[in-house]
Amino acid sequence: MAYTNYAYLDATDNTGRVFPTDVKPSQIKVSISQPTLTTTTNALLTQRRTLGLHSIELTYTYPPMEADELQKFVAFFNAMQGSAKAFKLNAPKELINDSTHIADSVIKNVTTSYSAGDKEIIIDNCGTSLEPAIKGGNFIQFSDAGHDKIYVIVADANSIGDGTCKIRIEPGLHTGITASTNLNRFSDDIPIHAIFKNDTIKFDVNSALLYGFEVSFVEQWED
Numbered sequence: 001m002a003y004t005n006y007a008y009l010d011a012t013d014n015t016g017r018v019f020p021t022d023v024k025p026s027q028i029k030v031s032i033s034q035p036t037l038t039t040t041t042n043a044l045l046t047q048r049r050t051l052g053l054h055s056i057e058l059t060y061t062y063p064p065m066e067a068d069e070l071q072k073f074v075a076f077f078n079a080m081q082g083s084a085k086a087f088k089l090n091a092p093k094e095l096i097n098d099s100t101h102i103a104d105s106v107i108k109n110v111t112t113s114y115s116a117g118d119k120e121i122i123i124d125n126c127g128t129s130l131e132p133a134i135k136g137g138n139f140i141q142f143s144d145a146g147h148d149k150i151y152v153i154v155a156d157a158n159s160i161g162d163g164t165c166k167i168r169i170e171p172g173l174h175t176g177i178t179a180s181t182n183l184n185r186f187s188d189d190i191p192i193h194a195i196f197k198n199d200t201i202k203f204d205v206n207s208a209l210l211y212g213f214e215v216s217f218v219e220q221w222e223d
Helices: 067-079
Strands: 027-033 036-040 046-050 055-065 087-091 120-123 151-153 165-170 190-196 203-205 211-219
Touching: 055 190, 067 203, 067 211
Parallel strands: none
Antiparallel strands: 027 055, 036 046, 055 211, 087 190, 120 165, 151 165, 190 211, 203 211
16 A cells, blocks of 8 residues: 555645535634725714725534544644645535525526626526526635635626526625636535634543534635
8 A cells, every 4th residue: 555645735726635524513603804994084084995805704613523523623724734724615505505596506607708806797597587586695606716715795686588697796806707607506515715714723622522623714815
């Protein structure tokens, strides 16, 4: 038998580094951050300007687990050198999709090319004249390379007779996308490009030798 190949741990691409899913979290907390620059004039007028930044944080709380279950998380955290290395975190579909689309496996495509910063995107295969076809608050992701970023639909979007739908997203596109780019399927978990939020991992153990564990992640657009 050959030695274990650890090359994936040091690769530039994070594809091979996947956060363990053997034990499912019992609770997930979500935090969405959009920093705003605020200034106040001598006349006490307040001006606010978005910095264009947008990040999503997730905190997973786990049920009591056995030592061998916990060890996988401890090993992975140390392999990532704390928050030094990015990895793939498969966020459960139940977290990010409403009941209307949770079973929707239809692939939706972008109908034309869009540039970095664009916020209104037309997609197809959304059903005929639905109000709404996609609800505001859904998380979406584009399939092109460079689109590990998670975007949020900010308002309900209706479809027209040909099945297309114009969605409004925040933030604006991180990078441009081309026609026929796929959206994530709403019936699938979304792979988030993430890092650990903290450089410290903590867990506890009770008298029954069951371990408690909580960990936080921050999405990372690029390595």
